[in-house]
Amino acid sequence: MKLQQLRYIWEVAHHDLNVSATAQSLYTSQPGISKQIRLLEDELGVEVFSRSGKHLTRITPAGEQIIETAGEILRKVDSIKQIAQEFSNEKKGTLTIATTHTQARYALPGVISNFIKQYPDVSLHMHQGTPMQIAEMAADGSVDFAIATEALELFSDLIMMPCYRWNRCVVVPKGHPLSKLPKLTLEALAEYPIVTYVFGFTGRSKLDEAFSHRGLTPKVVFTAADADVIKTYVRLGLGVGIVARMAVDETLDSDLVALDASGLFESSVTKIGFRRGTFLRGYMCDFIGKFAPHLDREMLGKAMQCHNKSEIDELFKDTVLPTY
DSSP, rough: OHHHHHHHHHHHHHHTOOOHHHHHHHHHOOHHHHHHHHHHHHHHHOOOOOOETEEEEEEHHHHHHHHHHHHHHHHHHHHHHHOOOOOOTTOOOEEEEEEEIIIIIIIIIHHHHHHHOOOTTEEEEEOOOOOHHHHHHHHTTTTSSESSSSSSOOOEEEEEEEEEEEOOEEETTTTOGGGGGOOOOOHHTTEEEEEEEEETTTHHHHHHHHHHHHHHHHHHEEEEHHHHHHHHHHHHHHHHEEEEGGGEEEEEEHHEEEEEEESSSEEEEEEEEETOOOOOHHHHHHHHHHOOOOHHHHHHHHHHHHSSSHHHHHHTTOOOBBBB
């Protein structure tokens, strides 16, 4: 059994069983990959993939478990390489982050700019996706860090730490009736068509819970994953927008009025997560510290010793998070 063979079955499984695409991504030949997979299956005495002619059709039950274990082995190998790199050149390497549009557009630019200035030889890669996709990428080792508000708690293999609290605002065109109210209420808001985030994005669940608890049904007429798209449709008169407060720029959005909605909705917490057992290189710890200053190396060490979500929650229960 060779590491190369484990790499091949892992990559094929994550390229929709397309051996040709896998070969291109690994800069090798399709026949070479097929041969090594066959040799591994012969050695193990079971098929990892079912076939129809020359085409792979599905992963077998045995293959599911073999590929999962292969992924764990490959991640351990990567950790060994990272340990060696840390001691050979602590300021050179790669850092891969998965996050949502709101985090990438509004929360991370300053952090990333400062990080790159300090670590010019670290290659930084960002993937954007849904919270579920982000959590999955962190859980299977495709990325180093996941940064999101929703869905991270669904993956027990992730160590998730709170970074900051944030709340929402209602954005309306200038002169809108809501902007003239002495106090914004959910009842008043429910009278208008609403443009907001797709369910599962950027704390959308808190919004739905608030209306539900008051026995109200919001008229959500349009949803998007991108706050800038939401604001565009508010400008077009489609409805009033509900977005993260950080997503409103007083200069760029001067044609809109941002109404404080912190009293209407429970605040949300953005978290950063990484796979349990990950070796954090020095620059990785520094990135986390730049994004969430209370997550210093001592707190990171304590979090990595926690065995489950309850222990992590207990660790941070007295932490005062910054609010945006």
